Amino acid sequence: MAAGLRSMGLLAPGAHARGMPLSGGVSSDIWHVVLPDGRHVCIKRALAKLKVAADWRAPIVRSRYEARWLARAHDAAPHSVPALLGQDEATGTLAMAWLPPEQHPIWKNRLHDGEADAAFAGEVGRGIARIHAYAAARPELAADFPTDSLFHDIRLEPYLIATARAHPDLAPALVGLAARTAATKLTLVHGDVSPKNILVGPDGPIFIDAECAWWGDPAFDLAFCLNHLLLKCLWTPPAAPDFLHCFEVLATAYLACVTWEAPATVEARAASLLPGLFLARVDGKSPVEYLTREEDKDRVRRVARALLSSPPDRLRTVRTAWGEEINA
Structure with missing residues (x-):
């Protein structure tokens, strides 16, 4: 160093x-x-x-x-x-x-404490979309991110392909999601938009740790972030209804800023990808560290498997299915 x-x-x-x-x-x-x-x-x-x-x-x-x-x-x-x-x-x-942590707390820690700020979630959605829209309008930037193989190695394989090995009956669906994501080349993608990589800054969300940067499908960033709001419902159960509200606000804010394609089109890709990422955080190579009880993992599996078998085209469908499972 x-x-x-x-x-x-x-x-x-x-x-x-x-x-x-x-x-x-x-x-x-x-x-x-x-x-x-x-x-x-x-x-x-x-x-x-x-x-x-x-x-x-x-x-x-x-x-x-x-x-x-x-x-x-x-x-x-x-x-x-x-x-x-x-x-x-x-x-x-x-x-x-250097961003001092006392002035830039990690969003994940706030969520763990049950602080579900829907306004901040909306700013996260708008922030992601702003970056996507900027890059989508500048397709020449694609040449600076020849990272297809890297994105496959650190995102598609450990999440979707590895999960397909754990659920052979769902392998066609999961491998298909990976292939569709890999083939969708629209804008600059962060690749790891997770609450642990979002700081609560004085002027709004700050995104860090873009090691998975890739020119590809913006639906991946949207689904990846929303996935964590679903999972956090099992980490901090009393805040589950508020987390699901944050889910709705973030998705709505993001979709309102989509300029590079029809909002319903990117939403459909995100909605069908989300159950695969949801299942991956239990049975892929990078399971979330806070889901340790087998009954919680089974709840994720139950909802994710059903949605993968009957793919949704709206994010609200995913949110409703999970809310019914956890009675939130």
């Missing part, structure tokens, strides 16, 4: 910085670093083997595309991402502005 800082021009030869490793995330080493001139920065170094139980590996070149995503997202919505300070491909590191 010190070599990366020197290569980026943030640390003079022979100078030393002090830092502290940060927790969270499975795919990178992340540090809060204080430079000799007193500046605070956040440094990330991509890992070749992710910190999960399964043997899950990914090329560290993904840091190049995360840096490119940050630059393009900053052009689209400057207050929605941390400022990119530099990127060094030789060491697989990138540097961003």
Whole structure:
């Protein structure tokens, strides 16, 4: 990391910085670093083997595309991402502005505490759509994100394809969703829009950790984020009705900002993809850490399997099915 800082021009030869490793995330080493001139920065170094139980590996070149995503997202919505300070491909590191956690709490932690702010959820939906719309209007950006194989390795295979192996009877549906997603090339996709990667900033949501950046299907980002609002209903049950309201507000806000295709078209793709991602967080390579009771996992399986067998074309259908299952 010190070599990366020197290569980026943030640390003079022979100078030393002090830092502290940060927790969270499975795919990178992340540090809060204080430079000799007193500046605070956040440094990330991509890992070749992710910190999960399964043997899950990914090329560290993904840091190049995360840096490119940050630059393009900053052009689209400057207050929605941390400022990119530099990127060094030789060491697989990138540097961003440090965002103090006391002023930028993680949305996941807020949700765990039962704080379901529907207005903030709406801002998340609008923020994602703003970046999608900006890039969709600039198709030349696609050349900067030749990451089809990377996205397959760190998203489609560990989520949909791995889940197909766990549910052979659903394999045609799950593999079909992966193939359709891979073939839909419309805009710049973050790939990991999860509450753990969204900060509650003073001016609204801030999106981080775009290691899965890809030129592809915007429905993936929408479904990926909504998936977590469904799962959080089992993590913090008293807030489940509020989480489902956030689901509706986020989806409505996002769809109201869709400009690159008919809103109903992207909604249909998101709605049919969502049950696959839902099931993947129980039986794929990256199960959510907070679902430990088998009865909770079975509830996810029951709803997801039914929806995969009869694919919905509206997000409300998914929300209603889950609400009925958990009596919310």
